[in-house]
Amino acid sequence: MKKKIALSVNAGSSSVKVSVYDVEFGQAPVQLAEAQISGLTSPPPTLKYVRDGKTVIKAKEVDDNIEGQRDAFSLLLETLVEDEDLPQIKSKEDIGIVCHRIVHGGDYSKPQLISNETYEHLEDLNDLAPLHNANSLGIVQLCIRALPTANNVACFDSQFHSTIPEHIRTYPINRDIARSNKLRKYGFHGISYAFITRSAAEFLGKEPDEVNIIALHLGSGASACAIKNGKSWDTSMGLTPLAGLPGATRSGSVDPSLVFHYASDVGKLSPASTSDLHISRAEEILNKESGWKALTGTTDFGKITSSAFSSPSSSSSDDDDHEVMKLAFDLFVDRICGFIGSYYVSLRGKVDALVFAGGIGEKSPQLRAAVVDQISCLGFQIDDEVNNKNEIRNVVEEVGKKGGLDEPRVLVVQTDEQFEMARACAEDAEFW
Numbered sequence: 001m002k003k004k005i006a007l008s009v010n011a012g013s014s015s016v017k018v019s020v021y022d023v024e025f026g027q028a029p030v031q032l033a034e035a036q037i038s039g040l041t042s043p044p045p046t047l048k049y050v051r052d053g054k055t056v057i058k059a060k061e062v063d064d065n066i067e068g069q070r071d072a073f074s075l076l077l078e079t080l081v082e083d084e085d086l087p088q089i090k091s092k093e094d095i096g097i098v099c100h101r102i103v104h105g106g107d108y109s110k111p112q113l114i115s116n117e118t119y120e121h122l123e124d125l126n127d128l129a130p131l132h133n134a135n136s137l138g139i140v141q142l143c144i145r146a147l148p149t150a151n152n153v154a155c156f157d158s159q160f161h162s163t164i165p166e167h168i169r170t171y172p173i174n175r176d177i178a179r180s181n182k183l184r185k186y187g188f189h190g191i192s193y194a195f196i197t198r199s200a201a202e203f204l205g206k207e208p209d210e211v212n213i214i215a216l217h218l219g220s221g222a223s224a225c226a227i228k229n230g231k232s233w234d235t236s237m238g239l240t241p242l243a244g245l246p247g248a249t250r251s252g253s254v255d256p257s258l259v260f261h262y263a264s265d266v267g268k269l270s271p272a273s274t275s276d277l278h279i280s281r282a283e284e285i286l287n288k289e290s291g292w293k294a295l296t297g298t299t300d301f302g303k304i305t306s307s308a309f310s311s312p313s314s315s316s317s318d319d320d321d322h323e324v325m326k327l328a329f330d331l332f333v334d335r336i337c338g339f340i341g342s343y344y345v346s347l348r349g350k351v352d353a354l355v356f357a358g359g360i361g362e363k364s365p366q367l368r369a370a371v372v373d374q375i376s377c378l379g380f381q382i383d384d385e386v387n388n389k390n391e392i393r394n395v396v397e398e399v400g401k402k403g404g405l406d407e408p409r410v411l412v413v414q415t416d417e418q419f420e421m422a423r424a425c426a427e428d429a430e431f432w
Protein backbone atom coordinates (compact mmCIF):
# COMPACT_ATOMS: atom_id res chain seq x y z
CA MET A 1 0.00 0.00 0.00
CA LYS A 2 1.55 3.30 -1.07
CA LYS A 3 1.20 6.35 1.17
CA LYS A 4 2.68 9.82 0.88
CA ILE A 5 2.41 13.23 2.47
CA ALA A 6 1.26 15.66 -0.22
CA LEU A 7 1.25 19.44 -0.32
CA SER A 8 -1.21 21.21 -2.60
CA VAL A 9 -0.16 24.74 -3.48
CA ASN A 10 -2.68 27.23 -4.84
CA ALA A 11 -1.09 30.54 -5.80
CA GLY A 12 -3.97 32.89 -6.63
CA SER A 13 -3.62 36.51 -7.65
CA SER A 14 -4.12 37.77 -4.07
CA SER A 15 -3.35 34.72 -1.94
CA VAL A 16 -1.35 31.53 -1.51
CA LYS A 17 -3.10 28.54 0.03
CA VAL A 18 -1.24 25.35 0.98
CA SER A 19 -3.00 22.22 2.21
CA VAL A 20 -1.30 19.12 3.61
CA TYR A 21 -2.77 15.68 2.97
CA ASP A 22 -2.16 12.11 3.95
CA VAL A 23 -2.57 10.39 0.59
CA GLU A 24 -2.92 6.75 -0.26
CA PHE A 25 -2.75 5.73 -3.90
CA GLY A 26 -6.25 5.62 -5.41
CA GLN A 27 -7.96 6.90 -2.23
CA ALA A 28 -9.49 10.26 -1.30
CA PRO A 29 -6.83 12.48 0.35
CA VAL A 30 -7.21 13.14 4.09
CA GLN A 31 -6.48 16.73 5.07
CA LEU A 32 -4.05 17.26 7.95
CA ALA A 33 -3.57 21.02 7.83
CA GLU A 34 -4.22 24.12 5.75
CA ALA A 35 -2.25 27.35 5.82
CA GLN A 36 -2.91 30.46 3.79
CA ILE A 37 -1.72 33.98 3.31
CA SER A 38 -4.31 36.30 1.84
CA GLY A 39 -4.58 39.99 1.09
CA LEU A 40 -1.41 40.18 -1.03
CA THR A 41 -3.02 42.99 -3.05
CA SER A 42 -4.31 44.83 0.06
CA PRO A 43 -1.39 44.78 2.54
CA PRO A 44 -0.67 43.87 5.24
CA PRO A 45 -1.18 40.24 4.23
CA THR A 46 -2.65 37.92 6.86
CA LEU A 47 -1.78 34.34 7.82
CA LYS A 48 -4.37 31.75 8.74
CA TYR A 49 -3.46 28.26 9.91
CA VAL A 50 -5.77 25.32 10.56
CA ARG A 51 -4.57 21.93 11.83
CA ASP A 52 -6.85 18.90 12.32
CA GLY A 53 -9.83 21.10 11.47
CA LYS A 54 -9.02 23.48 14.36
CA THR A 55 -7.96 27.09 13.86
CA VAL A 56 -4.44 27.59 15.25
CA ILE A 57 -3.84 31.06 13.80
CA LYS A 58 -6.92 33.06 12.85
CA ALA A 59 -5.72 36.19 11.04
CA LYS A 60 -2.18 37.18 11.98
CA GLU A 61 -0.78 40.16 10.12
CA VAL A 62 2.54 39.20 8.59
CA ASP A 63 5.23 41.80 8.03
CA ASP A 64 6.02 43.69 4.89
CA ASN A 65 8.83 41.35 3.79
CA ILE A 66 6.18 39.32 1.99
CA GLU A 67 6.57 40.76 -1.48
CA GLY A 68 4.61 38.23 -3.43
CA GLN A 69 3.44 34.65 -3.81
CA ARG A 70 6.90 33.08 -3.56
CA ASP A 71 7.68 34.80 -0.23
CA ALA A 72 4.24 33.86 1.02
CA PHE A 73 4.88 30.21 0.14
CA SER A 74 8.25 30.21 1.96
CA LEU A 75 6.55 31.44 5.14
CA LEU A 76 3.78 28.85 4.81
CA LEU A 77 6.30 26.03 4.33
CA GLU A 78 8.24 27.22 7.37
CA THR A 79 5.00 27.35 9.42
CA LEU A 80 4.23 23.72 8.52
CA VAL A 81 7.73 22.31 9.03
CA GLU A 82 8.20 24.12 12.37
CA ASP A 83 4.84 23.10 13.82
CA GLU A 84 5.68 20.43 16.41
CA ASP A 85 2.05 19.40 16.54
CA LEU A 86 2.17 18.34 12.91
CA PRO A 87 4.29 15.19 13.34
CA GLN A 88 3.70 14.04 9.76
CA ILE A 89 6.10 16.77 8.58
CA LYS A 90 9.09 16.62 10.91
CA SER A 91 11.42 17.68 8.14
CA LYS A 92 11.14 18.70 4.51
CA GLU A 93 12.11 15.14 3.46
CA ASP A 94 8.72 13.90 4.71
CA ILE A 95 6.97 15.60 1.79
CA GLY A 96 6.50 13.12 -1.08
CA ILE A 97 4.37 15.02 -3.60
CA VAL A 98 3.74 18.69 -4.26
CA CYS A 99 0.75 19.52 -6.48
CA HIS A 100 1.04 23.00 -7.98
CA ARG A 101 -1.89 24.99 -9.38
CA ILE A 102 -0.68 26.34 -12.72
CA VAL A 103 -3.33 28.63 -14.14
CA HIS A 104 -2.40 28.46 -17.84
CA GLY A 105 -1.62 24.96 -19.07
CA GLY A 106 -1.87 25.63 -22.83
CA ASP A 107 -2.88 22.38 -24.56
CA TYR A 108 -2.17 20.08 -21.59
CA SER A 109 -5.23 17.95 -20.92
CA LYS A 110 -3.95 16.16 -17.79
CA PRO A 111 -1.65 16.94 -14.83
CA GLN A 112 2.07 16.65 -15.61
CA LEU A 113 5.10 15.56 -13.63
CA ILE A 114 7.39 18.60 -13.79
CA SER A 115 10.55 17.64 -15.67
CA ASN A 116 13.00 20.15 -17.19
CA GLU A 117 11.10 19.82 -20.45
CA THR A 118 7.66 20.49 -18.92
CA TYR A 119 9.09 23.39 -16.95
CA GLU A 120 10.46 25.04 -20.07
CA HIS A 121 7.20 24.48 -21.89
CA LEU A 122 5.28 26.10 -19.03
CA GLU A 123 7.68 29.06 -18.97
CA ASP A 124 6.59 29.83 -22.53
CA LEU A 125 3.05 30.36 -21.22
CA ASN A 126 4.03 32.91 -18.53
CA ASP A 127 3.02 35.91 -20.58
CA LEU A 128 -0.51 34.51 -21.05
CA ALA A 129 -1.30 34.58 -17.32
CA PRO A 130 0.66 37.57 -16.06
CA LEU A 131 -0.70 37.52 -12.50
CA HIS A 132 -0.20 33.79 -12.04
CA ASN A 133 2.09 31.51 -14.04
CA ALA A 134 5.49 33.10 -13.32
CA ASN A 135 4.63 33.28 -9.59
CA SER A 136 3.68 29.60 -9.57
CA LEU A 137 6.84 28.60 -11.42
CA GLY A 138 8.84 30.58 -8.83
CA ILE A 139 7.26 28.34 -6.17
CA VAL A 140 8.00 25.23 -8.28
CA GLN A 141 11.68 26.24 -8.45
CA LEU A 142 11.79 26.77 -4.72
CA CYS A 143 10.27 23.30 -4.12
CA ILE A 144 12.70 21.62 -6.52
CA ARG A 145 15.55 23.08 -4.46
CA ALA A 146 14.10 22.86 -0.94
CA LEU A 147 12.22 19.55 -1.19
CA PRO A 148 14.57 17.22 -3.07
CA THR A 149 12.61 14.05 -2.25
CA ALA A 150 9.27 15.31 -3.58
CA ASN A 151 7.66 14.77 -6.98
CA ASN A 152 6.41 18.11 -8.32
CA VAL A 153 3.17 17.87 -10.29
CA ALA A 154 1.55 20.64 -12.32
CA CYS A 155 -2.29 20.76 -12.26
CA PHE A 156 -3.91 23.16 -14.70
CA ASP A 157 -6.81 25.60 -14.35
CA SER A 158 -7.32 25.40 -18.10
CA GLN A 159 -7.68 21.59 -18.25
CA PHE A 160 -11.38 21.43 -17.29
CA HIS A 161 -12.21 23.67 -20.25
CA SER A 162 -10.64 21.42 -22.89
CA THR A 163 -14.21 20.24 -23.67
CA ILE A 164 -15.44 23.68 -24.83
CA PRO A 165 -16.74 23.19 -28.39
CA GLU A 166 -14.92 24.66 -31.38
CA HIS A 167 -17.55 27.29 -32.21
CA ILE A 168 -17.36 28.65 -28.66
CA ARG A 169 -13.61 28.58 -28.17
CA THR A 170 -12.76 30.13 -31.56
CA TYR A 171 -12.11 33.88 -31.91
CA PRO A 172 -13.32 35.44 -35.17
CA ILE A 173 -9.83 36.33 -36.43
CA ASN A 174 -7.50 35.08 -39.18
CA ARG A 175 -7.50 31.28 -38.79
CA ASP A 176 -3.85 30.72 -39.76
CA ILE A 177 -2.60 33.26 -37.25
CA ALA A 178 -4.95 31.89 -34.60
CA ARG A 179 -3.60 28.37 -35.23
CA SER A 180 0.08 29.22 -35.33
CA ASN A 181 -0.05 31.54 -32.29
CA LYS A 182 -2.50 29.25 -30.44
CA LEU A 183 -5.00 32.09 -30.00
CA ARG A 184 -8.24 30.65 -28.63
CA LYS A 185 -10.36 30.61 -25.51
CA TYR A 186 -8.65 28.45 -22.85
CA GLY A 187 -10.58 29.39 -19.70
CA PHE A 188 -9.41 29.20 -16.07
CA HIS A 189 -10.56 28.40 -12.50
CA GLY A 190 -11.08 24.90 -13.92
CA ILE A 191 -9.69 23.08 -10.87
CA SER A 192 -12.38 24.87 -8.86
CA TYR A 193 -15.09 24.08 -11.44
CA ALA A 194 -14.14 20.37 -11.35
CA PHE A 195 -14.56 20.39 -7.55
CA ILE A 196 -17.84 22.33 -7.83
CA THR A 197 -19.27 19.94 -10.44
CA ARG A 198 -18.62 16.82 -8.37
CA SER A 199 -19.80 18.37 -5.09
CA ALA A 200 -22.96 19.90 -6.56
CA ALA A 201 -23.84 16.67 -8.41
CA GLU A 202 -23.49 14.66 -5.20
CA PHE A 203 -25.65 17.19 -3.34
CA LEU A 204 -28.32 17.01 -6.05
CA GLY A 205 -28.22 13.19 -6.03
CA LYS A 206 -27.02 12.95 -9.63
CA GLU A 207 -23.98 11.60 -11.44
CA PRO A 208 -21.51 14.34 -12.43
CA ASP A 209 -22.22 13.71 -16.13
CA GLU A 210 -25.93 14.31 -15.55
CA VAL A 211 -25.76 17.85 -14.19
CA ASN A 212 -26.12 21.21 -15.93
CA ILE A 213 -24.81 24.06 -13.82
CA ILE A 214 -24.09 27.75 -14.13
CA ALA A 215 -21.14 28.20 -11.77
CA LEU A 216 -19.62 31.47 -10.58
CA HIS A 217 -16.11 31.49 -9.13
CA LEU A 218 -15.89 34.98 -7.66
CA GLY A 219 -12.56 35.74 -5.95
CA SER A 220 -9.81 38.23 -6.74
CA GLY A 221 -10.22 36.91 -10.24
CA ALA A 222 -13.83 36.20 -11.17
CA SER A 223 -15.32 33.96 -13.82
CA ALA A 224 -18.52 32.20 -14.84
CA CYS A 225 -18.84 28.75 -16.37
CA ALA A 226 -21.64 26.94 -18.17
CA ILE A 227 -21.35 23.24 -17.32
CA LYS A 228 -23.31 20.87 -19.57
CA ASN A 229 -23.55 17.20 -18.60
CA GLY A 230 -20.71 17.75 -16.15
CA LYS A 231 -18.34 19.24 -18.74
CA SER A 232 -17.29 22.79 -19.46
CA TRP A 233 -19.40 24.16 -22.31
CA ASP A 234 -18.41 27.82 -22.04
CA THR A 235 -16.57 30.10 -19.66
CA SER A 236 -16.02 33.82 -19.37
CA MET A 237 -12.21 33.97 -19.25
CA GLY A 238 -10.41 33.52 -22.55
CA LEU A 239 -6.91 33.36 -24.01
CA THR A 240 -5.85 34.90 -20.68
CA PRO A 241 -7.60 35.35 -17.31
CA LEU A 242 -8.31 38.98 -18.19
CA ALA A 243 -11.45 38.39 -20.25
CA GLY A 244 -14.98 38.33 -18.87
CA LEU A 245 -15.85 39.58 -15.39
CA PRO A 246 -13.97 42.37 -13.62
CA GLY A 247 -11.80 41.47 -10.63
CA ALA A 248 -9.72 42.98 -7.83
CA THR A 249 -7.23 44.63 -10.20
CA ARG A 250 -8.54 43.43 -13.60
CA SER A 251 -10.89 45.25 -15.93
CA GLY A 252 -12.55 42.14 -17.36
CA SER A 253 -13.86 42.53 -20.91
CA VAL A 254 -13.81 46.03 -22.37
CA ASP A 255 -13.82 47.31 -25.94
CA PRO A 256 -10.42 46.03 -27.23
CA SER A 257 -9.65 49.53 -28.54
CA LEU A 258 -10.18 51.22 -25.19
CA VAL A 259 -6.62 50.93 -24.01
CA PHE A 260 -5.25 52.93 -26.97
CA HIS A 261 -7.50 55.82 -25.94
CA TYR A 262 -6.56 55.46 -22.26
CA ALA A 263 -2.83 56.13 -22.58
CA SER A 264 -0.16 56.56 -25.25
CA ASP A 265 2.68 54.12 -26.01
CA VAL A 266 0.77 51.29 -24.39
CA GLY A 267 2.27 48.71 -26.75
CA LYS A 268 5.72 49.18 -25.18
CA LEU A 269 7.07 46.80 -22.57
CA SER A 270 6.35 47.95 -19.03
CA PRO A 271 9.41 48.82 -16.93
CA ALA A 272 8.07 46.19 -14.51
CA SER A 273 8.82 43.42 -17.06
CA THR A 274 11.35 40.82 -15.99
CA SER A 275 13.25 38.08 -17.80
CA ASP A 276 10.49 35.66 -16.69
CA LEU A 277 7.54 37.86 -17.61
CA HIS A 278 7.15 40.31 -20.47
CA ILE A 279 4.24 42.62 -19.92
CA SER A 280 3.25 45.61 -22.05
CA ARG A 281 1.88 48.77 -20.45
CA ALA A 282 -1.51 47.91 -21.91
CA GLU A 283 -1.53 44.52 -20.21
CA GLU A 284 -0.27 46.06 -17.00
CA ILE A 285 -3.05 48.68 -16.97
CA LEU A 286 -5.81 46.16 -17.65
CA ASN A 287 -4.47 43.43 -15.30
CA LYS A 288 -3.01 45.37 -12.39
CA GLU A 289 -4.39 48.91 -12.42
CA SER A 290 -8.08 48.35 -13.10
CA GLY A 291 -11.01 46.54 -11.47
CA TRP A 292 -12.06 47.31 -7.88
CA LYS A 293 -8.70 48.90 -7.13
CA ALA A 294 -9.12 51.49 -9.88
CA LEU A 295 -12.82 52.16 -9.28
CA THR A 296 -12.83 52.29 -5.49
CA GLY A 297 -9.24 52.31 -4.18
CA THR A 298 -9.63 48.96 -2.43
CA THR A 299 -9.30 45.38 -3.70
CA ASP A 300 -11.34 44.06 -0.77
CA PHE A 301 -14.85 43.27 -1.96
CA GLY A 302 -15.93 42.84 1.67
CA LYS A 303 -15.23 46.55 2.22
CA ILE A 304 -16.98 47.47 -1.01
CA THR A 305 -20.08 45.57 0.04
CA SER A 306 -20.32 46.98 3.55
CA SER A 307 -19.85 50.53 2.32
CA ALA A 308 -22.33 50.05 -0.55
CA PHE A 309 -24.93 48.89 1.96
CA SER A 310 -24.21 51.42 4.72
CA SER A 311 -26.80 54.16 4.98
CA PRO A 312 -25.55 57.45 3.53
CA SER A 313 -24.28 59.36 6.51
CA SER A 314 -22.61 62.23 8.30
CA SER A 315 -19.73 63.44 6.17
CA SER A 316 -19.75 64.14 2.45
CA SER A 317 -16.61 62.01 1.97
CA ASP A 318 -18.51 59.01 3.39
CA ASP A 319 -21.26 59.76 0.87
CA ASP A 320 -18.75 59.84 -1.99
CA ASP A 321 -17.36 56.51 -0.79
CA HIS A 322 -20.83 55.04 -0.59
CA GLU A 323 -21.63 56.18 -4.15
CA VAL A 324 -18.50 54.70 -5.70
CA MET A 325 -18.75 51.44 -3.72
CA LYS A 326 -22.37 51.09 -4.81
CA LEU A 327 -21.31 51.72 -8.40
CA ALA A 328 -18.72 48.91 -8.19
CA PHE A 329 -21.23 46.56 -6.56
CA ASP A 330 -23.98 47.29 -9.13
CA LEU A 331 -21.52 47.00 -12.02
CA PHE A 332 -20.40 43.54 -10.81
CA VAL A 333 -24.01 42.35 -10.44
CA ASP A 334 -24.76 43.62 -13.96
CA ARG A 335 -21.78 41.81 -15.55
CA ILE A 336 -22.45 38.57 -13.65
CA CYS A 337 -26.13 38.54 -14.66
CA GLY A 338 -25.10 39.14 -18.28
CA PHE A 339 -23.20 35.85 -18.26
CA ILE A 340 -25.94 33.98 -16.40
CA GLY A 341 -28.53 35.08 -18.96
CA SER A 342 -26.30 34.11 -21.84
CA TYR A 343 -25.43 30.70 -20.36
CA TYR A 344 -29.05 29.99 -19.46
CA VAL A 345 -29.93 30.35 -23.14
CA SER A 346 -26.80 28.48 -24.26
CA LEU A 347 -27.88 25.57 -22.00
CA ARG A 348 -31.40 25.89 -23.48
CA GLY A 349 -32.93 26.59 -20.09
CA LYS A 350 -31.93 23.16 -18.75
CA VAL A 351 -30.14 24.29 -15.59
CA ASP A 352 -30.11 22.24 -12.37
CA ALA A 353 -28.42 24.89 -10.25
CA LEU A 354 -26.68 28.23 -10.04
CA VAL A 355 -23.56 27.88 -7.88
CA PHE A 356 -21.69 30.64 -6.02
CA ALA A 357 -18.07 29.97 -5.02
CA GLY A 358 -14.74 31.75 -4.41
CA GLY A 359 -13.99 34.34 -1.68
CA ILE A 360 -16.81 36.70 -2.72
CA GLY A 361 -19.30 34.02 -3.80
CA GLU A 362 -18.91 32.20 -0.48
CA LYS A 363 -18.81 35.22 1.82
CA SER A 364 -21.13 37.85 0.38
CA PRO A 365 -24.83 37.17 1.00
CA GLN A 366 -25.58 40.66 -0.34
CA LEU A 367 -24.03 39.88 -3.71
CA ARG A 368 -25.81 36.53 -3.94
CA ALA A 369 -29.14 38.17 -3.10
CA ALA A 370 -28.67 40.98 -5.63
CA VAL A 371 -27.71 38.55 -8.44
CA VAL A 372 -30.55 36.13 -7.75
CA ASP A 373 -33.06 38.99 -7.49
CA GLN A 374 -32.09 40.20 -10.96
CA ILE A 375 -32.44 36.74 -12.54
CA SER A 376 -35.71 35.84 -10.80
CA CYS A 377 -37.44 35.94 -14.22
CA LEU A 378 -35.57 32.64 -14.94
CA GLY A 379 -37.09 30.92 -11.89
CA PHE A 380 -34.19 31.38 -9.42
CA GLN A 381 -35.21 32.47 -5.92
CA ILE A 382 -33.11 33.23 -2.84
CA ASP A 383 -34.12 32.11 0.63
CA ASP A 384 -33.21 35.24 2.61
CA GLU A 385 -33.10 33.56 5.97
CA VAL A 386 -30.64 30.86 4.92
CA ASN A 387 -28.66 33.17 2.65
CA ASN A 388 -28.11 35.71 5.43
CA LYS A 389 -26.79 33.16 7.91
CA ASN A 390 -23.39 34.37 8.98
CA GLU A 391 -21.32 31.43 7.96
CA ILE A 392 -21.54 28.75 5.32
CA ARG A 393 -20.53 25.57 7.18
CA ASN A 394 -21.00 22.65 4.80
CA VAL A 395 -19.16 22.10 1.53
CA VAL A 396 -22.48 22.61 -0.27
CA GLU A 397 -25.30 24.74 1.13
CA GLU A 398 -28.61 25.50 -0.50
CA VAL A 399 -29.43 29.22 -0.30
CA GLY A 400 -32.31 29.21 -2.78
CA LYS A 401 -35.96 28.44 -2.21
CA LYS A 402 -36.80 24.94 -3.33
CA GLY A 403 -39.57 25.43 -5.86
CA GLY A 404 -41.11 22.77 -8.11
CA LEU A 405 -39.12 19.85 -9.55
CA ASP A 406 -38.08 21.84 -12.60
CA GLU A 407 -37.11 24.99 -10.72
CA PRO A 408 -33.37 25.65 -10.69
CA ARG A 409 -31.61 25.56 -7.30
CA VAL A 410 -29.22 28.13 -5.83
CA LEU A 411 -26.18 26.68 -4.05
CA VAL A 412 -23.02 27.91 -2.37
CA VAL A 413 -20.05 25.56 -2.72
CA GLN A 414 -16.98 26.08 -0.53
CA THR A 415 -14.62 25.28 -3.32
CA ASP A 416 -11.35 23.52 -2.54
CA GLU A 417 -8.80 23.68 -5.33
CA GLN A 418 -6.11 22.14 -3.12
CA PHE A 419 -8.24 19.05 -2.45
CA GLU A 420 -9.11 18.70 -6.13
CA MET A 421 -5.43 18.71 -7.09
CA ALA A 422 -4.47 16.19 -4.40
CA ARG A 423 -7.36 13.96 -5.51
CA ALA A 424 -6.19 14.02 -9.14
CA CYS A 425 -2.60 13.20 -8.08
CA ALA A 426 -3.74 10.34 -5.82
CA GLU A 427 -5.37 8.68 -8.82
CA ASP A 428 -2.44 8.82 -11.22
CA ALA A 429 0.22 6.09 -10.89
CA GLU A 430 2.71 8.24 -12.80
CA PHE A 431 3.17 10.49 -9.77
CA TRP A 432 3.90 7.69 -7.27
Ligand SMILES: Nc1ncnc2c1ncn2[C@@H]1O[C@H](COP(=O)(O)OP(=O)(O)O)[C@@H](O)[C@H]1O
Pocket (backbone or CB within 6 Å): 012, 013, 014, 015, 038, 218, 219, 220, 221, 248, 299, 300, 301, 302, 303, 305, 358, 359, 360, 363, 364
Ligand atom coordinates in the same frame (compact mmCIF):
# COMPACT_ATOMS: atom_id res chain seq x y z
N1 LIG B 1 -16.93 39.06 3.72
C1 LIG B 1 -16.61 39.23 2.43
N2 LIG B 1 -17.53 39.75 1.57
C2 LIG B 1 -17.22 39.92 0.27
N3 LIG B 1 -16.04 39.61 -0.27
C3 LIG B 1 -15.10 39.09 0.53
C4 LIG B 1 -15.32 38.87 1.91
N4 LIG B 1 -14.19 38.33 2.44
C5 LIG B 1 -13.30 38.23 1.42
N5 LIG B 1 -13.85 38.68 0.27
C6 LIG B 1 -13.22 38.77 -1.07
O1 LIG B 1 -12.67 37.53 -1.43
C7 LIG B 1 -11.46 37.78 -2.15
C8 LIG B 1 -10.53 36.62 -2.05
O2 LIG B 1 -11.08 35.52 -2.72
P1 LIG B 1 -10.23 34.21 -2.99
O3 LIG B 1 -11.06 33.34 -3.87
O4 LIG B 1 -9.78 33.64 -1.70
O5 LIG B 1 -8.98 34.88 -3.73
P2 LIG B 1 -7.92 34.43 -4.79
O6 LIG B 1 -8.45 34.92 -6.07
O7 LIG B 1 -6.65 35.05 -4.40
O8 LIG B 1 -7.86 32.93 -4.77
C9 LIG B 1 -10.88 39.02 -1.50
O9 LIG B 1 -10.15 39.77 -2.42
C10 LIG B 1 -12.08 39.78 -1.04
O10 LIG B 1 -12.37 40.74 -2.02
Ligand SMILES: CC(=O)OP(=O)(O)O
Pocket (backbone or CB within 6 Å): 011, 012, 013, 014, 103, 157, 188, 189, 219, 220, 221, 222, 241
Ligand atom coordinates in the same frame (compact mmCIF):
# COMPACT_ATOMS: atom_id res chain seq x y z
C1 LIG C 1 -7.49 32.46 -12.80
C2 LIG C 1 -7.61 33.42 -11.67
O1 LIG C 1 -7.94 34.56 -11.88
O2 LIG C 1 -7.33 32.94 -10.44
P1 LIG C 1 -7.44 33.73 -9.04
O3 LIG C 1 -8.84 34.18 -8.91
O4 LIG C 1 -7.07 32.69 -8.01
O5 LIG C 1 -6.49 34.87 -9.08
Ligand SMILES: [Mg+2]
Pocket (backbone or CB within 6 Å): 012, 013, 219, 220
Ligand atom coordinates in the same frame (compact mmCIF):
# COMPACT_ATOMS: atom_id res chain seq x y z
MG1 LIG D 1 -8.38 31.69 -6.25
